Amino acid sequence: MSIWLLGLAVTLVTGAAATAYLWLVRRPSDEMSYGLHALSGLRWREFSKLVLAAMAGRGLVETGPDPQESREPQTTFLLARGQEKWLLSCKHGSAYRIAAAPVQELAASIRLGAASGGILATEGKVEKEGREAAQGNNIELLDGPRLWPEVRHLVEPSLREQIVTYASARAKRHVGISWLGAVTLGALAMAGWAGRQAADTSVDARPAAPAPARTISAPATPAPQEAFREPTQEELEAQMRSVLQALSKTPGITRGVWQTKLTLSIDRAGSENDIWPSICLELERYPALRATRVQLNPPPGSSEPVRWRQCKTM
Incomplete structure (x- = not known):
């Protein structure tokens, strides 16, 4: 195999694999992370309206006397779809770590209200105890990764555009870095192949010792920028x-x-x-x-x- 074809093949395969991962896996993940961080900055009324709009897309419409008229923070809403009644519980804030107690409280409200089931929505995370408590109570848990796809298309267009642009820019930056790394790997593969050919030649050569293979110096790969870390x-x-x-x-x-x-x-x-x-x-x-x-x-x-x-x- 030609040494140049080897280097080109290693570069293309490595760069393409890294690009596919960064664009198809990491970019949506970053978009979700930035989106949930943006949702946590909304006021409680804005967040609850967003979740209620997502539920309306499922056919679950808020019911009861004068919905949304209270000026006090409201975390539980009665929804209806035909003859079915559902309870929606909103826990606003990315710092939420839902354990068993809030889920059990929602389950009790479902039984008292003779509802068909319940939905718990939060930008935070439902812990293992909370998931276990939801089993058998017909409660759907919409925490961070499950909530974002429900409300993504309902977010204010300008804010959604900022989130998408930020995630895409980060992905493009890391794709560029990955291609520099791919070029480095291609150069190292060429140097290794050249060294192997030189060693094989020295075995069959006459007494004259072959010149040592020259190592191709490759540019160092810049370190990727540190990702945003959500504070505790x-x-x-x-x-x-x-x-x-x-x-x-x-x-x-x-x-x-x-x-x-x-x-x-x-x-x-x-x-x-x-x-x-x-x-x-x-x-x-x-x-x-x-x-x-x-x-x-x-x-x-x-x-x-x-x-x-x-x-x-x-």
Whole structure:
């Protein structure tokens, strides 16, 4: 076999295999991860409406007196499909780790309400104990990997486009890195084959010793960028406290309150243009808080409207 054909074959096979894996496996996985992270930044009402819309696509429509009229956080909804009644329980937050207790509570509500079954939806994860508790109670568990396909097409188009673009850009970057690695492997295969041919030639050669095979120097493969790591609940709470402590010392800001994990309310006494750089400086210290939605409340007595801003998008 020609040494150049060997190198080309190794490069093409390795590069194609890596490209297929990164684009067909890793890219959808990254898109789901970024999508769930974005969902955790929604307010409880926005998240529950999204899940209810997904259930309506199944034919399960919210029923009961004045649905969605309550201003208080609502986590359980009564759904109907024909004569069947179903209970939907929403656990909002990617930090949720559902054990047996919430599933057993939903099972009890199903029995008391004479419902046909129940659905538990969360961006978090249902632990083994929760899955075992759901068995035999006709409860469907829609945790992170199962929830995202249900709501993906219902997410706001601009946000969905950001998620898809971010995942695709990361996949393309890693595909480029993988092809550099494939070229390196092809060069190493060529060098190894050349060395083997030189060794075979030396056995059959006359007394004159053959020249040693030259090793082809291959470029080093750049290390892939570190993937985004979701902080633990304790780490996220510590980061949120750190942001509030720093902003409490910022002139022009009277108070800061976290309404949700990715929604920060700021009461300001100064100009919005003066305090905004300080807010972004603190939020951008932490990757998990960069996309925080900031509610800027006007000074007391001012006729200015409440404004929503965001330092970074996904």
